[in-house]
Amino acid sequence: MSNKVVEVNGVVGEGVTFERIRRITGYLVGTLDRFNDAKFAEVNDRVKHSISTGAGLMEQI
C-alpha cells in the first residue's frame, strides 16, 4: 500500500491520500495510483445505473 501514516509534531496524515478501491477489470485495486492512464480515464467516466425504474429506454423501443 502506498500510504504510510507517520506522526510529525503531533500531526498525522500530511500528504496521505484517501484510498479509492475500485474494480479494474474483474479484480480489485487498492488505489487508483496503480491504474494505467486509459483505465484511470475509464473509471472516472463511469456513471451510476439507476435501480429504481425497471422500464428504461429499451423497454420503450
Place this chain on the structure above:
Amino acid sequence: MITSIVKRDGREVPFSVEKIAKAIYQAAQAMGGKDYDEAYAIAQEVGKYIESNGNTKPTVEQIQDAVEKVLIETGHARTAKVYILYRAERSRVREMNTRLMQTYEDLTFKDAKENDVKRENANIDGDTAMGTMLKYGSEGAKQFNELFILDPKHAEAHRNGDIHIHDMDFLTLTTTCCQIDLLKLFKGGFSTGHGFLREPNDIASYSALACIAIQSNQNDQHGGQSIPNFDYGMAPGVKKTYRKLYVRNMSKALELICDIKDSNEFAKEIYNKIKEENGVYPTISNDNNYEELEKAAMLKKGIKEKDYDRCRAFALERGLEETERATYQAMEALVHNLNTMHSRAGAQIPFSSINYGTDTSPEGRMVIKNVLLATDAGLGNGETPIFPIHIFKVKEGVNYNKEDPNYDLFKLSMKVSAKRLFPNYSFLDAPYNKEYYVEGDPNTEIAYMGCRTRVMANNYDKTKQVVGGRGNLSFTSVNLPRLAIKSHGNLDIFFEQLDSKIDLVISQLLERFEIQCKRKVRNYPFLMGQGIWLDSDKLGIDDEVREVLKHGTLTLGFIGLAETLKCLLGVHHGESQEAQNLGIEIVAHMRNRMDEESKKTGLNFSLIATPAEGLSGRFVRMDRERYGVLEGVTDRPYYTNSFHIPVYFPISAYDKIKLEAPYHELTNGGHISYVEMDGDPSQNLDAFESVIRCMKENGIGYGSVNHPVDRDPVCGYTGIIGDTCPRCGRHDGEGISVEKLKQLKGFNDLRGYDENPLEDGDKVTHI
C-alpha cells in the same frame, strides 16, 4: 590512406580489408558463391573508392554504402541484394536494441507515476525492485519474441494494432491459468519441489496448503489461479477438525464429570476403536451410529448412562463451537495470506479466485460462512481485501430461493459484497452453464477465473467436460473498432475483414500452441509435476505436455463492440435495437468461427470478452493517430470493454443487464457484466439483491456490483468518502492532530484502528 573506422558507438578501430571481404563473402555464399579471392578484390576496391573521396576515417555506414555501390558496379547485383537485406536486418535488430534500451532506461529512472508501462498491470507494483526486474524481463522477452519467434505476419499485425497477442512475454514459456481441484490435490498430499507435504489434518492446514497450491501454480503460469470448489475442498478439513475437537472435549468432560484420570487416552482409545472397527467418526450432522457405538463402549467401561449423556452434550456443544472458531481463523488466515504472500519474484501477490456457495453439508456451509465473515472483517487495519476474488455460485434449489438450504449464505454474501465488492456472482442456471451440470458432481458446476475466464466444454475429450485441472492456454484479441473504421459503414467489407483477422488469430494461436506443446512436464514442476492439470498425472517428467494441453482453451478475444457499432451505425447497442441486433450478429459470428475451428481441429477454441487492462488504451491510441478523432469511437482514452455498454452512457441497471446478457451466452471463453450502484449499497441490500436476481433471471453468467469503497488510512474509516472523511473530517492529503484523532469513537492507536465499530454487532451474527 584509411587509418581507422568509426563504429556506431563512436569508438575508432583499425581499418581491416579482411573484415569487409568477409562480410561480402558471406553475402555471396548465401547466393552460392565460393570465391573468397574475388570478395577480397572487391573489398580492396571499396577501400580505394573511399580513399578517392579523401576520407581517412570512414564510418561503418559509409563503408557499407561503398560496398553496395562497388558490388552493383562490378556486376554482383544478386550479392548486393543479399548484402542490403542483411544490412537492413542488422539495423532492425539494432533499432530494436535501442528501443529496448530506451524502455529499460524509462523503467530504471522513472517512477510508476510517470511511466505507464509500469502500470500496465495494476496487480504488479512497478516501483519495487522485483517489480522493476520483472518488467525488464517482460519487456525484453516481448521484443525478443516479436523479433525472433513470431511469424512476421503475426508480429506485424500485433505491432500495428490489428490484433493484440496477450502475455507475449510468456510466448515461449507457459500457459495462462488453471482451475485447481483441491479435493484431488490434497488426497494423499503433494510436493512443492522442496519437500513433501502430507495430506492435511485440520482446517488450518487445509487453508494454508490451499494458499501454497495457488502460489506454487502461479509460478508455473502467467495468468491467475482459481479454486473452483473451495467449499467442497475445505469441508474435509472442517470434518477432521471437528473429530479432533469433539474427542478433546469429550476427554475434558470425562475427566471432570466421571473422574477419569487419563481421560485423554481413554477418549482416544474409544474413538480409535470405533474408527477401526466400524469406520465411523463423530460428525457435525450426527448422521451415523457413532453415538450409539460410543455410548455402548463407554457403558462397557463403567461410565454411567446419565454421565455419558452429559459428557456427550458437552462434547457436541464445545466441539462445534471450537470448530467454528478454528474455521473462522483458518479463513481469516487464508484471506490475509492471499493478500500478503508473494509470487513471481516477489513482484505481485497471486492472482487468486475462489468459487463457492453450493456445498450444503454443515462443514461446507461453515467454510462459506466464515470465509465471508473474514472478508467482511477486512485485513489487520480493516482494509478491504483485494484478493482472493470471491465468486458466489448461485443455484436454484441450493441457495437462490427462501426455502433453499444455503439461502442464508446467499443473503450473507450480498451483505459482504455490498461492503467489500466481493463476492461476484456466477449463475449455474444460465442455460449454457446448466447444460454441463450434473447433480452431485461439483466438478460440473461452472466456475470463473480471475477477471472472467471460463473453461467448461471439452471438445477434445467429451467425457471430461469439467472445471478441475483445466484452463486457458493463450488468447489474442482483435481490434474491432479499427475494422469498422476501415469498412466505412459497409457491413460486407466489415465481416470480410473480420474473417481475415480471425484467420490470422487462429493461425497465431495454433503456432503458439505448437510451442507450448513442446514443453515438458519438468518445465511446470507444480502444474504438471504434481498432477494439477487434467491427466498430467499420467505423464513422466520428460514427457511432452502436448496431449494433456488439449484440455485447455485457445481463445479469441475482442474489445470495443460499442465503438464498432457507433462507427458502423452511428449508435451503440445501448442506444438502438438495430445496433444491439448487429452487435449480437458480430459476436455470434466470432463464436461460430471458434466452434467451427474446434470441430476442425479437435481442440477447444473459444471466444472471450477480453478483460483488457493494458489493452484498453493501446488500440485506441494507435487508431486515433491513424484515423484522427472520431466522435464516439476514438475520442476517449479507452475503448469500451468487450461487449459492455459504454461506461459513460446513462442507462438503468435492468436495461444494461438485459442488453449484455445475450453476449454472455456467446462468449464461452469468459464474460462479466457490472452494474454501478449509487450510494452505499449496505444501506439498501434489497436493491442489491434485486440486481443479482435480475442478472440471474436474464441469463447473465457472471456479474458483479460496483460501488465506491473508500478508506481513510489515517482514521481507518471505510465507506464512501467525498471531499472530506466523514469520520475525522480531514481533506485528502491534509494532516490532522493526534489529539483530535484520539477523541474519535473507536480509535485505538496510530497503528490499530477499529474499523466502523458500530457495525461490529453484525460480525458475530450466527446464521
